[in-house]
Amino acid sequence: MVPLRCRGAKHASAASRFSQRPQKALRSQKRHRLLPAAVPLLLLVCLFSAPFFQRPVVVYAQDRAVVTRVREYFPPTDSLPEAEIYYPQLSFGGNPNELQTANTMMREYAIRTCHTRRQAAQQGRQSLPADGKLVDYRVARNSGGFFSVVFTEGCSLAASPTGSPEEAALTAGENPRGFTIRLSDQKVCRLADLFLSHTNYTSLLDQEISRLLQSPFEGVRHDSPFFLTDDSIVLLPDSRAEQWPQEGSLSVSLTAPAVSRKLAAGLSVGRTRAEL
Numbered sequence: 001m002v003p004l005r006c007r008g009a010k011h012a013s014a015a016s017r018f019s020q021r022p023q024k025a026l027r028s029q030k031r032h033r034l035l036p037a038a039v040p041l042l043l044l045v046c047l048f049s050a051p052f053f054q055r056p057v058v059v060y061a062q063d064r065a066v067v068t069r070v071r072e073y074f075p076p077t078d079s080l081p082e083a084e085i086y087y088p089q090l091s092f093g094g095n096p097n098e099l100q101t102a103n104t105m106m107r108e109y110a111i112r113t114c115h116t117r118r119q120a121a122q123q124g125r126q127s128l129p130a131d132g133k134l135v136d137y138r139v140a141r142n143s144g145g146f147f148s149v150v151f152t153e154g155c156s157l158a159a160s161p162t163g164s165p166e167e168a169a170l171t172a173g174e175n176p177r178g179f180t181i182r183l184s185d186q187k188v189c190r191l192a193d194l195f196l197s198h199t200n201y202t203s204l205l206d207q208e209i210s211r212l213l214q215s216p217f218e219g220v221r222h223d224s225p226f227f228l229t230d231d232s233i234v235l236l237p238d239s240r241a242e243q244w245p246q247e248g249s250l251s252v253s254l255t256a257p258a259v260s261r262k263l264a265a266g267l268s269v270g271r272t273r274a275e276l
Helices: 004-053 096-122 165-171 201-213
Strands: 066-074 083-091 133-143 146-153 177-182 226-228 232-235 250-253
Touching: 066 096, 083 096, 083 146, 096 133, 096 146, 096 177, 133 226, 146 226, 177 226, 201 232, 201 250
Parallel strands: 083 133
Antiparallel strands: 066 083, 133 146, 146 177, 226 232, 232 250
């Protein structure tokens, strides 16, 4: 037999456990009632505390363009040999209408130049290059929010004795043509778009070129052809300018003190996203 004292202890322990069950149930019910009220409070705490624990996110504007090299071929005719042209087409996020305008301008320029050269050759006024490449280009800048390309007509870019496409074009008797596109709005830039508003940029560039040439120069116009490199504005030969020097293109540094103070916001020495 189990002693009475032991049985009493056993029954007393069971009774005490039974008496605690309602208390646990009450505490569980309280927690369930508090949970719906605590969820919005936790969400508010997370919302306001997140900025203090997260690193700030810096979003850079589009600083490089995706470039596709396009080739168009013109078959030979009875009086003309075959010909081919090359031009760039850009693609990236932004204003699709402005981007289409820029691409159309570059394509139309290449095709128009090809037709003009072939007609001149047909009339005996010009000779065509042996390789049939009438229009080609090179990308001069694709960084820092600007894309700039220089076209050459009637010569192979690889044929330059000094490696300079501009000099090769001048040796062949053809003037290169540049297109500069601002990637923030896909606008084809003029010289005026490179400088702050109300800046007399033609006189500014004339003075800087005069300083470089060490002789007076007044050949820059509002619509003078140009292109950009990572560190310079390159002014292309203009047949209307009587004072244009024999060396062809003229390069003005973007870091020249007189020029850098007047440049538009965002135009600086080319820097890629990784360098910012």
